[in-house]
Structures are given as structure tokens and as C-alpha cells.
Amino acid sequence: MTRLAPFLLLALAGCAALKGGDASVTMRLSPRFTAAAPAATPSFAVAPVQAHGLIAGQRYAYVDAAAPGEIRQAATYFWEDAPADSLTRALVAGLRSRFASVTGPGLPLAADRRVVAALDRFEEVSDAGAARAVVAFDVTQVTQGSAIGAGRYCASAPIAAAAGTVRAAAFQQAIEQAVAAFVQDVAAGTVSAAAC
Amino acid sequence: MAPDSATQIRWGTGAALIAVALVAIVALVPDPFFRQRVVATMLDDVEGVSPGVQVYFRGAPIGSVRAIALDGPSRTFAVTMGVDRAWRPSPCSFATVASANPLTAPRIELVALETAGAQCAAARRAYGCDPVPGAADLTGCRRPADLFETAALAIGEAAAVARTANAMAQRLAAMLQGDGSAVDMAQVARNATQTLAALNSLSTQLDRSFTPGKGDIALTLSHVRQATGRASEIDVAALNGILRETQALVAQNQANIAGLLTESRSSAGEVRGILEGASASLIATSANLERTSASLGTLSDRLAGDPTYAIRGQRYADPPPPGGQK
Structure with a gap:
């Protein structure tokens, strides 16, 4: 047995060296909104969404409900775009479904209203085997140098399985819900402040 | 008839010398077979x-x-x-x-x-x-600039652009106080917007260059070589100092533009729109510079505390599968 030990060790080291790394999963979000007859006014310019901390990066973040103060980062799951960029695109797409003139950060034209948003949460929350995608953002509309409404919007969607596609679909659903609620408020001239 | 021993020695020595010469040619001449x-x-x-x-x-x-x-x-x-x-x-x-x-x-x-x-x-x-x-x-090809050199150039450029933008904002303020026509004001405001767009683009590049944990192992490894190999030549803390000065200039710009927006409440719509755009651009720039500075600070601190950090990286784990499914 002692004679075999070096060979076993060599074989073990060889196996460890030859084993490939974990394949990373890059997830794409393509939020879609049902278009209604677009209103000609007001025009909107969406500013780049700000994000802080770990959600500013592309690595997938998750929180265990048992330790809500600890945010963790996944080893192999990544977003194709940073969540703040995805939210910026979703806000532009959402507003375009109801308003004719909406520009994003790529075309910063003067507009009647400027939409300034800050992404607050974009994470998976796991609780006793159940997981959900949570998205929350604060948004302010600015016109003529004054804030005309500051609201908070959030949504969550269940994550049924561990696959990247399922996780991305849940986040897409959550982002669509939250942005749709914001667009609805803009169209109705109201402001919501979700308690989440 | 066998050769005498002297002939044998001569031939043997000759053959040995030829062999040594051949070995020397093969070993020392770079391309002995002209391949x-x-x-x-x-x-x-x-x-x-x-x-x-x-x-x-x-x-x-x-x-x-x-x-x-x-x-x-x-x-x-x-x-x-x-x-x-x-x-x-x-x-x-x-x-x-x-x-x-x-x-x-x-x-x-x-x-x-x-x-x-x-x-x-x-x-x-x-x-x-x-x-x-x-x-x-x-x-x-010339040796390409590495991450820190590129960043040093970009930060220097951002500082220069921020100074230009500051001068433009001051000129706009003077114009709003009656020193200039509305046409000039619109032109200066447009120039300021372009300058700020350049600053914003630079700050976005900086933010992207220094954001850690993108999950790209090559990026982490390049940090190792560039941070450890060049740290003696490029002072990361000094770089961060310039970055913080640039941030202060941007903050000053923000205050100037905010002041202009208050003063120009009744002024022409075009100038007002441009100023609002500039204000938004500055907010984004400020956030980008803040993140860059924080990332640079974190990288510098972690490398100072543990030079192997960049090689080992950070340990991550995937979230547990929902409901125990795979």
C-alpha cells in the first residue's frame, strides 16, 4: 500500500489538473412591453441608471433570507449587461410603449422631462428552498430644474429552477412589472412609493 | 597488412576531431541544416x-x-x-x-x-x-500601454477636461449676469455639453477598466502582472489623488451648473435644456469617477495587504438551487 501511495497521489494530482473549470453562464435580459397608442407629449430623456455596491457589477448577486444583511456573489452566473444598464434600457422601452418621444443616455437630447433612476435591489432572495428575483428602484422625474415626482417601484418573481434561463426569465418578469408600474404612474400622473 | 600504431593514432585523432567539430557545428550554429x-x-x-x-x-x-x-x-x-x-x-x-x-x-x-x-x-x-x-x-510594434498607464493618461485627460468644463461654466455664469448675448451663451453651453460628454465617456472607460469581479480570469491575471510588475513605477495612490481632484472639480462643476439653472429660471428654453443635460451628464460622471476611485482604492488596499490576492481572487459560490432542484 505504501508503494502505491505515490502513484495514487500522482493520479489524484493529475485528475485535479485535468479537470476543467466550471462553465460560466451569462444571462441576457430583454424586457418587453405591450405598446399602446403613444402620446406625443411629454418627451422624455432617460439618464443612465445609477447603481451602488455589488449590483453595479455583472456578477449575479443573491441573498439568503436567513442572513438578509449578507449579499453574496455567484461563482458562475453573470449578466450580459450590468443590471443598471438593463434597467436603463427597460425604462426607455417601457416609456416608448406609451410616449412617442423617449431618448436614452446614448442620445441625450433636451426633453420635457428627465428620468433619473437609481437601482436599489437586483438580487435573488432564497428562503427555505424557494427563491425569487427581486428588483427595486427609485426614480425621479425632473422638469424645468424641479423634481415633479419621486417614486419607488419594486417587483418580484418566483425562480422555479436553477437554470440560467429560468433565473433570467424571473428577473425579466420582475423588471417588466416594476417598469410597467412606473410607466402606468407616468401616464396617469400619479406617483407610487412601494414599501419594499 | 595492418597499419602501424602511429597511423592508427593519427586516424583516430582525426576522426575524433571531425566528430567534435560536427557536434560543435550542430550545437552552436543556430541553423546548421539551413531550415x-x-x-x-x-x-x-x-x-x-x-x-x-x-x-x-x-x-x-x-x-x-x-x-x-x-x-x-x-x-x-x-x-x-x-x-x-x-x-x-x-x-x-x-x-x-x-x-x-x-x-x-x-x-x-x-x-x-x-x-x-x-x-x-x-x-x-x-x-x-x-x-x-x-x-x-x-x-x-511599440509596447502597448498597460492598464495603469492607460488609466493614468485617461485620469490626466479627465482632469484637464474637467478644468475646461469648469472654465466654461464660469464663463456661462458671467454671461448670465449680463456679460454676453443669448446667442453666445447658447454656443458656450453647447461647447460645455460636448466637453462634458467627453468627460463622461472618459469616466465610463475608467469605471469599466477598474471594476473588479467581472468574472474574467484573464482580467484578474492581468491585474496581477500589471499591478505587481508596475506598482514600483506607477504610484496607484498618487493616481487616485488626481482622480479625487478631478472628482472635486466635477463636484464644483455640478454646483456651478446647479447655480446657473437657478439663475436661468426665466432664460431661453434652449440654454435651459442644455444646462439640464449638462447637469445630468455631470451626475453620471461623478458617479463613474467615484466608482473608479473606490475600485482603485480597493485594488490598491487588497494588493498592499495581500499581494497574492490578485492571483487567488475572491471565492464565490453559486446560489442554492430553488427547492433543492438541479
Whole structure:
């Protein structure tokens, strides 16, 4: 047995060296909104969404409900775009479904209203085997140098399985819900402040 | 009749000398069987490449460096390489110093772009090759600036642009107080917007360069080489100091623009719109610079505390599967 030990060790080291790394999963979000007859006014310019901390990066973040103060980062799951960029695109797409003139950060034209948003949460929350995608953002509309409404919007969607596609679909659903609620408020001239 | 012993010794010694000479030729002459041809190039920085280092073409070793000679007046190096006779350069070929990965020694890489000669300059530029001037068989590329050098340049440029934007904001403020016409004001405001857009773009680049944990192992490894290899030459803390000054200038710009927005409440719509756009741009710039500074600070702190951090990276774990499913 002692004679075999070096060979076993060599074989073990060889196996460890030859084993490939974990394949990373890059997830794409393509939020879609049902278009209604677009209103000609007001025009909107969406500013780049700000994000802080770990959600500013592309690595997938998750929180265990048992330790809500600890945010963790996944080893192999990544977003194709940073969540703040995805939210910026979703806000532009959402507003375009109801308003004719909406520009994003790529075309910063003067507009009647400027939409300034800050992404607050974009994470998976796991609780006793159940997981959900949570998205929350604060948004302010600015016109003529004054804030005309500051609201908070959030949504969550269940994550049924561990696959990247399922996780991305849940986040897409959550982002669509939250942005749709914001667009609805803009169209109705109201402001919501979700308690989440 | 057998030769006498003296003849035998003479013949034996002769055969031994010939054998030694043959071995010496094979061992010491770089290409004894004429399988290679000599190609020369000029490089501004050989980055540790020395005679004997292999020359690669599209991942395959095709030769080795034979000699490196410093050209005093031009402060460049004439590098002579022996490459496989079968290798033929394309009309757009060049030589560059590269590493397979940041932890391996640098080597010479021959690149042959399948581009017509007329488009070669543009194709070479797109590849990131800035040619070293000088007569040689093959064009050599200048050593590209690494992460910290690029960042140092970008931060310096951002500081200059922030100063220009500040001067423009002050001029706008003077104009709003009655020193100038509305037409001039719109022009200056438009110029300020362009300047701020440049600043914003620079700050976005900086933010992208320094955001840690993108999950790209190559990025982490390049941090290792660039942070540990160049840290003695480039003071990360000083870089961060310039960055913080730039941030202060941006904050001052923000305050100026906010003041202008208050003062110009009743002024023309175009100027107001431009100022609002500038204000938004500054908010984004400020956030980008803040993140860059934080990332640079974190990287610097972590490397100072544990130089192996960049190699080991951070340990991550995937979230548990929902409901115990796979």
C-alpha cells in the first residue's frame, strides 16, 4: 500500500489538473412591453441608471433570507449587461410603449422631462428552498430644474429552477412589472412609493 | 597488412576531431541544416525577450530569437530572428512582443493579417499595433500601454477636461449676469455639453477598466502582472489623488451648473435644456469617477495587504438551487 501511495497521489494530482473549470453562464435580459397608442407629449430623456455596491457589477448577486444583511456573489452566473444598464434600457422601452418621444443616455437630447433612476435591489432572495428575483428602484422625474415626482417601484418573481434561463426569465418578469408600474404612474400622473 | 600504431593514432585523432567539430557545428550554429531564414524587426521595448526565446505564429513555434542589438541613436532594438523557411509574411505582417498569459514569459509573436497593403495601416491600428519606425524586414510594434498607464493618461485627460468644463461654466455664469448675448451663451453651453460628454465617456472607460469581479480570469491575471510588475513605477495612490481632484472639480462643476439653472429660471428654453443635460451628464460622471476611485482604492488596499490576492481572487459560490432542484 505504501508503494502505491505515490502513484495514487500522482493520479489524484493529475485528475485535479485535468479537470476543467466550471462553465460560466451569462444571462441576457430583454424586457418587453405591450405598446399602446403613444402620446406625443411629454418627451422624455432617460439618464443612465445609477447603481451602488455589488449590483453595479455583472456578477449575479443573491441573498439568503436567513442572513438578509449578507449579499453574496455567484461563482458562475453573470449578466450580459450590468443590471443598471438593463434597467436603463427597460425604462426607455417601457416609456416608448406609451410616449412617442423617449431618448436614452446614448442620445441625450433636451426633453420635457428627465428620468433619473437609481437601482436599489437586483438580487435573488432564497428562503427555505424557494427563491425569487427581486428588483427595486427609485426614480425621479425632473422638469424645468424641479423634481415633479419621486417614486419607488419594486417587483418580484418566483425562480422555479436553477437554470440560467429560468433565473433570467424571473428577473425579466420582475423588471417588466416594476417598469410597467412606473410607466402606468407616468401616464396617469400619479406617483407610487412601494414599501419594499 | 595492418597499419602501424602511429597511423592508427593519427586516424583516430582525426576522426575524433571531425566528430567534435560536427557536434560543435550542430550545437552552436543556430541553423546548421539551413531550415530557417533570418528575419529582422525593430522594437522599442523587448520586455525581457532575449536570444533563444521562441518566435510564435498563430500559436505555433516557428523559430527563435537569434540576436538583439540596441540602436543607440533611435533608442530601439534590432531583433534578428530565425524563422521556418516555409513561413511567408502577408502584405500586412508585423512582429510584436506578447505573452500567452500574464504569468508566462514574453515571446515574439508574428502576425500576418490577410489585408491588402493599402488597408494595412488601418488594420494594424485596429489590431493595436503602433509601428516602430526604422528599416527592417518586418514592422515591429511599440509596447502597448498597460492598464495603469492607460488609466493614468485617461485620469490626466479627465482632469484637464474637467478644468475646461469648469472654465466654461464660469464663463456661462458671467454671461448670465449680463456679460454676453443669448446667442453666445447658447454656443458656450453647447461647447460645455460636448466637453462634458467627453468627460463622461472618459469616466465610463475608467469605471469599466477598474471594476473588479467581472468574472474574467484573464482580467484578474492581468491585474496581477500589471499591478505587481508596475506598482514600483506607477504610484496607484498618487493616481487616485488626481482622480479625487478631478472628482472635486466635477463636484464644483455640478454646483456651478446647479447655480446657473437657478439663475436661468426665466432664460431661453434652449440654454435651459442644455444646462439640464449638462447637469445630468455631470451626475453620471461623478458617479463613474467615484466608482473608479473606490475600485482603485480597493485594488490598491487588497494588493498592499495581500499581494497574492490578485492571483487567488475572491471565492464565490453559486446560489442554492430553488427547492433543492438541479
